[in-house]
Amino acid sequence: MITKRGGGGKASGAGTVINAIATYKGSAFGIELWTYAEVELGADFKGIEGEIEVEGEKSADTKLIERCVELVLRKFGLPLCGYVKTRSEIPVGSGLKSSSAAANAVVVATLDAIGEEAKDAIGALEAIRIGVDAALDVGVSITGAFDDACASLLGGIVITDNRKKELIKRVEKDSEVLIFVPREKAFTADTDVKRSRLIAPWVNLAYELALEERFEEAMTLNGFLYCAALNFEPEPMLKALECGIKGVSLSGTGPSFVALVEEEEKEERLREAWSELGVEGRVIKSRINNQPLV
Secondary structure, three states: OOOOEEEEEEEEEEEEEEOOOOOOEEEEEEEEEEEEEEEEEOOOOOOEEEEEEEOOEEEOOOHHHHHHHHHHHHHOOOOOOEEEEEEEOOOOOOOOOHHHHHHHHHHHHHHHHHOHHHHHHOOHHHHHHHHHHHHHHHOOOOOOOHHHHHHHHHOOEEEEEOOOOEEEEEEOOOOEEEEEEEOOOOOHHHOOHHHHHHOHHHHHHHHHHHHOOOHHHHHHHHHHHHHHHHOOOOHHHHHHHHOOOOEEEEOOOOOOEEEEEOOHHHHHHHHHHHHOOOOOEEEEEEEEOOOOOO
C-alpha cells in the first residue's frame, strides 16, 4: 500500500477545428486557459472523493475526476483510496473542453502521486486514453473527445481519429484566440447526434482541409455546418468574417465561438462586433498553447 502522498497536474482548454460528433474524426487546438488538479493517495481515505472549483464556484458533479483516479489506480493494481481536487478557469458547458482538461489534469496528477515509475510506464497518449475512457464511462462525451483531449495535453493543433483513439497529425501554430462565451450553457451529453450525423459528408470535406493544414477554412466550414445542425445562430461567425477573420467556428457543441486572430486591429474590430450582438456573454482573449504538458 502506498503511504500517503500527493501529486499535481494541469491541462489546457481547447477550441474546435473539426467537431468529431458527425464522423468520429476531429481536430482541435490547445488554448491558454487552464485546469489544475491535486491528488492525494493513502490508506486513510475511504474510497475516492473529489472536489471541483470552477471560476471560484464549487461544482457538485465529481464523477469524471473520481473515475479518472480510479482508472489510473486500477491500472497499477493499487487500492482505490484517494482524494482529488480540481481548480479551473475554463467555463463549463461552453464548448471549450473543460471535461477533457479536467480528465487530463487528474490523470497526470494521479500518476505524479504514484511516483516516477508510473509516469515512466505510461506515455502521453496512454494517459489521454485513460481520461477519454473515463469521460465515456460517466457519459460526459459522445465520441470520447480524443481530439479535444490530445489538444488539451499535447498542445498545438491536432488531427485525430476518435474511433481508433489515434493521433494523425500535430502542428504548432502561433496565433491569438478570441473567444465569445454566451452566458447560456450547452452540454455535450444533450447534443442531437442524429442531426449531427446528417452533415457528415460535408464535415468530411472540412476534415480534408484540416489534413492539408488549411485550418482556418476547415474550422469556418465546420462552424457553419454545426450551427445549422445544432440550431445555433451563425451571426457571431458572420461578424468575424466581416472583420476579416479567416478562421472562426462554433467550438464543440457550443455555445462558444472561437476565432484565430493574428492582427491586433482585427481583434479590436471583432471584440466590438461581438459586443454589439445583443447576446449576454463575455469575450475572452487567449492564445494557442503549443507547449506539451507531459
